Amino acid sequence: MDKLLLLLLGVSVLTSLLSEAFAQTDLTGKVFVFPRESESAHVKLIPRLDKPLENFTVCFRTYSDLSRHHSLFSYNTKGRDNELLIYKERVGEYKLYVGRSGVTVRGLEESASPVHFCASWESSSGIAEFWVNGKPWVKKGLQKGYIVEAKPSIVLGQEQDTYGGGFDKAQSFVGEITDLNMWDSVLSPEEIILVYQGSPLNPNILDWRALNYEINDYVVIRPCVWN
């Protein structure tokens, strides 16, 4: 009887510890607000990812009135800077880095208006695709045959120069971000349209409806009022 009770207690303590370590929140209809420029405010995202990546798609919505360049999605692995980085140079110009190599893509975009952005990459061809507000931008190619390392440190709001740090205020994000999802495959054009329209299609690396994250410094969660 006593042993059973102890066992049950042990199990319940373990369960609550585990659920704390892997707390997942449904952020549907919510945004992360990065309210002011800083070299510290960021959100760390904890992915479901234990194997290297041959293919990926990352999508999110942002609303920002920044005119300078800034980081949107920073994925570093131990000893590897810019293993995967999505960076906005200016309105109508984005950069994607895979394994420290970068490509630039340009297209038509309005300033200070909400943007739905997707980038995908496939190792076998090296082809990177970009979708802005559901419209395809010009495809580019980089790092054909490369494999993106697993066990990343993923950061929103800042650009990492190290594993989880090395931030620079001049590259920080100021604004709102929502509906961030990541898949270990290249989504088809039809799937991208569905995601753009608001059906997230079971993202298996990062899921906005079941997000494991950690807020650091001045980042606030608010309802999304612009989407």
Ligand SMILES: *[C@@H]1O[C@H](CO)[C@@H](O)[C@H](O)[C@H]1NC(C)=O
């Ligand atoms: C990555 O994509 C290629 C081409 O679409 C496919 O052949 C390959 O199986 C994919 N790799 C994984 C690990 O899913």
